Amino acid sequence: xxxxxxxxxxxxxxxxxxxxxxxxxxxxxxxxxxxxxxxxxxxxxxxxxxxxxxxxxxxxxxxxxxxxxxxxxxxxxxxxxxxxxxxxxxxxxxxxxxxxxxxxxxxxxxxxxxxxxxxxxxxxxxxxxxxxxxxxxxxxxxxxxxxxxxxxxxxxxxxxxxxxxxxxxxxxxxxxxxxxxxxxxxxxxxxxxxxxxxxxxxxxxxxxxxxxxxxxxxxxxxxxxxxxxxxxxxxxxxxxxxxxxxxxxxxxxxxxxxxxxxxxxxxxxxxxxxxxxxxxxxxxxxxxxxxxxxxxxxxxxxxxxxxxxxxxxxxxxxxxxxxxxxxxxxxxxxxxxxxxx
Numbered sequence: 001x002x003x004x005x006x007x008x009x010x011x012x013x014x015x016x017x018x019x020x021x022x023x024x025x026x027x028x029x030x031x032x033x034x035x036x037x038x039x040x041x042x043x044x045x046x047x048x049x050x051x052x053x054x055x056x057x058x059x060x061x062x063x064x065x066x067x068x069x070x071x072x073x074x075x076x077x078x079x080x081x082x083x084x085x086x087x088x089x090x091x092x093x094x095x096x097x098x099x100x101x102x103x104x105x106x107x108x109x110x111x112x113x114x115x116x117x118x119x120x121x122x123x124x125x126x127x128x129x130x131x132x133x134x135x136x137x138x139x140x141x142x143x144x145x146x147x148x149x150x151x152x153x154x155x156x157x158x159x160x161x162x163x164x165x166x167x168x169x170x171x172x173x174x175x176x177x178x179x180x181x182x183x184x185x186x187x188x189x190x191x192x193x194x195x196x197x198x199x200x201x202x203x204x205x206x207x208x209x210x211x212x213x214x215x216x217x218x219x220x221x222x223x224x225x226x227x228x229x230x231x232x233x234x235x236x237x238x239x240x241x242x243x244x245x246x247x248x249x250x251x252x253x254x255x256x257x258x259x260x261x262x263x264x265x266x267x268x269x270x271x272x273x274x275x276x277x278x279x280x281x282x283x284x285x286x287x288x289x290x291x292x293x294x295x296x297x298x299x300x301x302x303x304x305x306x307x308x309x310x311x312x313x314x315x316x317x318x319x320x321x322x323x324x325x326x327x328x329x330x331x332x333x334x335x336x337x338x339x340x341x
Contacts, residue, residue, distance in 0.1 A: 025316035025334070026081035030070035033317040033324070039081060044118045044126035051102055051129050053110075056339060057310075058143035060319045060332040061089030061178065061259065061268055067115065068320060071198060072262065077115045086111050087122030089144035090337065096129060107135040109144040109295075111152070111286035120145075121316055121334060124229035127211075131286035137296040139305065141339065146178075146307050147329035151294045153181035153284040157258045158282035159190065162231045166191030171226055173243055173252060174235040175211060176202035178331045179260065183233055184209045185303045195226050202329060209304075219240075223250050232257040237264020244268055249277040256295060306330030306336040 006163040020043040027035045046052040064084045066072030066138030089109040092102050102108065110132030112120050120127070135144045136205045157179075158164045164187045172187065174180045187194045188210025195209040199218065215222045227250045234257055236243040247257060256278045259268050272279030297303040308329045311319040319332050 015065045021081050022123035024083045025313050026083055026240050027068055028080050033320040036317040038314050046094050046126040049096050049129050050126045051132050052089040053234045054093050054124055055090040056141035057089050058085045058334045058336055059145045060323050061149050062312055065320045065324050069206045075329050076077050083119040087148040088120035088125055089135050101147040108132050108137050109148055111148045130288050133288040133291040136298040138299045142333055143307055145333050146305050150178040151182045153179045154186055155290055156284055157233050157282050158183050158186045161258055164192045166188035168192040169229040170231045172196045178327050180235050182328050184211050191303055197222050204222045226250050228252045230255050234259045237261045239264050251277045307333055310335055
């Protein structure tokens, strides 16, 4: 693989070809985290409206680990080796046309279309331009890789679905996690009165993020400490202590529960209907315009991102073990490219 960067015009003259390869963390089949290895794989070929990005870092999400294990979106994996990873940050190499708003050399962040294409655990990604935005100036490339999927999910459930507003009472489960720490901040920013559940070590931190009340889920039952809420953002489901089902009892009549983790609570809609409340699941869509708004909130200091740990690409397995532990504060990131970029 070779590439040539011009020094004066800010454009790239690329000699990347279909025979070019790149390094990536790959899986050769579904299984435990140990299925990861680092290998040379074909470079993605940029077509149509896509932007080719040299990856600096990749965010690690629970859906990545679920897919690696054969769940998640594993049904869409058509061949191996497979490169996982949705979130990325990096530098634009090629754009669709000369007058495109994104220019070669721009620092960006965004979301891939994996597993229908190469994921972000790789040196390069080629993604539709509607899935990539300029990196917030306030963030490093490492921090930026932690934002896209989690923040877009939080925006979707808190702003688009729950319509967060002044005086609204909102319970957010797993408030210190990747999606949760963004959800707490966004809900508080739009005026909701936030109650968050979290571990004892995260109590003070969750209050710093904007939670009015923080419940240590290990110290007692949350339903004994909160009630008559308008919205529950369920980032746990029934995979732990029947959290989803127990949440129905804290909602006011006609309140809303939003269940996010895929497969975490089969039959949630029927249970919610029987309890007299509304319910919906949620699936995030890559959206550069929403990502740009989130970026402005980050640059203004109204939203921040917490990176719990950074792993090199060849330790993707360790990153997956960490995300599967369920005790991450904020996000985990893989460093893919050598920094500074």
